[in-house]
Amino acid sequence: MAYHSDKKMYRDKYSGKIAGVCAGLSEYFLIDVTIIRIIFLVLLFGYGVGLIPYIILWIALPEVTDLK
Numbered sequence: 001m002a003y004h005s006d007k008k009m010y011r012d013k014y015s016g017k018i019a020g021v022c023a024g025l026s027e028y029f030l031i032d033v034t035i036i037r038i039i040f041l042v043l044l045f046g047y048g049v050g051l052i053p054y055i056i057l058w059i060a061l062p063e064v065t066d067l068k
Helices: 021-029 033-047 051-060
Strands: none
Touching: 021 033, 021 051, 033 051
């Protein structure tokens, strides 16, 4: 038996700080947005690779169309 979810990933610009990428990821994975932001900051300042995935997700993820 296969499990299919109708859940989709979006950028949540309304509750996000910059582009809504972290807010959208936190809503999709049901994780606190602060944890996602800390992960991106550690990747950015610790390893220098956090900016590239953020920009890619900013471009690739559609913006949320309805307010909750």
